[in-house]
Amino acid sequence: MSDCIFCKIANGEIPSATLYEDEDFRVILDLGPASKGHALILPKAHAANIYEISDDMAAKAMILAKKMATKMTEALKCDGFNIVQNNGEPAGQTVFHFHMHLIPRYEGDQVGI
Numbered sequence: 001m002s003d004c005i006f007c008k009i010a011n012g013e014i015p016s017a018t019l020y021e022d023e024d025f026r027v028i029l030d031l032g033p034a035s036k037g038h039a040l041i042l043p044k045a046h047a048a049n050i051y052e053i054s055d056d057m058a059a060k061a062m063i064l065a066k067k068m069a070t071k072m073t074e075a076l077k078c079d080g081f082n083i084v085q086n087n088g089e090p091a092g093q094t095v096f097h098f099h100m101h102l103i104p105r106y107e108g109d110q111v112g113i
């Protein structure tokens, strides 16, 4: 989608703080982090939400979320971890390109998600 900001970021047309990249995904730091290390998994192919993404990409995204959560927990020494994925405005989705939030949690933090 030509006017989708996450398509542009995922495909490298707009620079981003990238933690990981492969042929299907880019993982970037969130511009407005809910906690230290808050990152987003972006598929390179556009899908607006969970309803549009293929089963194959949904499975790959979850496997990548597991890997990232494990590595980030080691690197950041966080105490817990949220994996969040919003669909539709009432659910809090603001960017309509499927993404998964990787949110490191720290003892006593006040993150509201």
Ligand code: 5GP
Binding pocket: 005, 016, 028, 029, 030, 031, 032, 033, 040, 085, 086, 092, 093, 094, 095, 096
């Ligand atoms: P949503 O509310 O759609 O689940 O999450 C969108 C997330 O994308 C928010 O946490 C917001 O801070 C982040 N975000 C929005 N625009 C940009 C951007 O241009 N770059 C980055 N890195 N994050 C963004």
Ligand code: ZN
Binding pocket: 001, 004, 005, 006, 007, 008, 045, 046, 047, 096, 097
């Ligand atoms: Zn897109």
